[in-house]
Amino acid sequence: MSAVAKNAHVWERDELDWYVEPERCTRQLLARERFMGPIWDPACGGGNIVLALLACGHQAKGTDIVRRVGAQETWFHGERDFLKMIHPVAGNIVCNPPFFRAKGAEAFIRKAHELAWGKIAMFLDIRFLAGADRATGLYQDLPPSRIWIVTPRASCPPGQYLMDGGKAGHGSSDWCWVVWDKTAPAPxxxxxGWLTAEDEVAS
Structure with a gap:
């Protein structure tokens, strides 16, 4: 189903919650967070996060529940249902998870902690920080190490809308990177902190 813009900032909801962040958001994260070892994006979509990581010199790969890139993209390692994987497979995970009214994002965060042994960085709607159930559940079980608020606001339209020729506009939602550093004691x-345009790492 094609995604169509309802107005300047609202789109029909993507059935798999595939929304695309600008590559600059990943480059901003890299200005503040150092990653040692390989990085995996398990919900890579069209590859914006992976491509930004590769451009900045990182060893990175992507998987997704469906293929959204061509066969020539060697960084894509196949169609995988992340939530059904059972073995540790990654040093670091950097991801814009499917949100599904926060339940999808929380499921991805918990699964990432089962599968990664380095850093986990999730690109999230800033409202995800305010859930009362997460305050007494997820954040107590898995305390984040750092929260980076992304500025200026990022426009994250549905991926299908972009594939159909649509263009990202000015962002109206607020986003943040939430980082768990499993190589350090839980804080x-x-x-x-805030990420600004000046923080962006050049590729």
């Missing part, structure tokens, strides 16, 4: 409280 009592996460550090909070």
């Amino acid at each position: 009592a409280f996460p550090a909070l």
Whole structure:
């Protein structure tokens, strides 16, 4: 089903919650977070996160529940249902997870902790930080290390809308990177900071 813009900032909802962040959001993250070892994006979509990582010199790969890229993209490692994987397979995971009213994002975060042994960075709607159930559940079970608020606002339209020739406009939602550093002791409280245009790592 094609995604169509309802107005300047609202689109029909993608059935798989495939929404595309600009590559600059990943480059901003890399200005503040150092990743050692390979990085995996298990919901890579068209590959914006993986391509930004590769351009900045990282060893990176992507998988997704469906293929959205051509066969020539050697960084794509196949169609995989991330939530059904059972063995540790990655040093680091960097991902814009399918949100599904926060349930999808939380499921991805918990699964990432089962499969990664380095850093986990999730690109999330900033409202995800405010859920009362997560305050007494997810964030107590898995305290984040750092939260990076993305500025300026990023426009994240449905991937199908972009594939159909649509263009991202000005962002109207707020986004953040939430980072769990499994190589360091869990903090009592996460550090909070802002990513600005000046933070963007050049590829």
